[in-house]
Amino acid sequence: MLLFLDVDGTLLPFGAAAAYPAYETPFELTAEGADHPLLSRIDPTLGPRLLALNCEMVWATTWLDDANACVAPWLGLPALPVVDWPDAGERPGALHWKTRPLVAWAAGRPFVWVDDEITAADRAWVDAHHPERALLHRVDHRYGLTQADFGAVGEWLGG
Incomplete structure (x- = not known):
């Protein structure tokens, strides 16, 4: 099972009215990761929880390989494949x-896509053009992945 993983708004929350906590990671960081000013907003306990989903994770983010240089070490994840976006405008x-x-x-192949910008149009298009099961799960960008999000994804994976 594939898990397409966005960063901004999904792992890295933004836009909430309250201040974000600054987390410290128990994992070793690269120099690139240590210098990223927003990385401490990402809860490092998300890494083990993502790994527990037992999916083939793929970065689906405009961070591209910077997600492997910064975010993966912060979360204790291995380097993941990265979707290389086409240059042509949508x-x-x-x-x-x-x-x-x-x-x-x-x-x-069946997949889960977690992102903060998924709409009903995306779900309808995937239903019409993808032969396997797919869960397009929208995350609230103000909070990023929450317990409720993990519950919904876990339930779908179990079904």
Whole structure:
């Protein structure tokens, strides 16, 4: 099972009214990761929880390989494959620009996509164009992944 993982708004929360806690990571950081000013907003306990989902994780983020240089060490994750986004601009409309490339990457395999920008248009398009099961789970960007999000993804994976 593939797990497409966004960073901004999904692992790295932003936009809440209250101040974010500054976490310290128990994992060793690279110089690149140690210098990132927002990294301490990411709860490092998310890493073990993501690993416990027992999925093949793939970065689905505009961070590209910087997610492996900064975020993966912060969370104690191994380097993950990275979706290489096409250079061509997405056609205007309600469909998210990531939707088609993620379905192409999945190549007919079941997948979970967690992101803070998923809409009903993305779900409908995936239902119509992807032959396997897919969960497009929208995360509240103000809080990032929460216990409720892990519960919903875990329940879907168990089904």
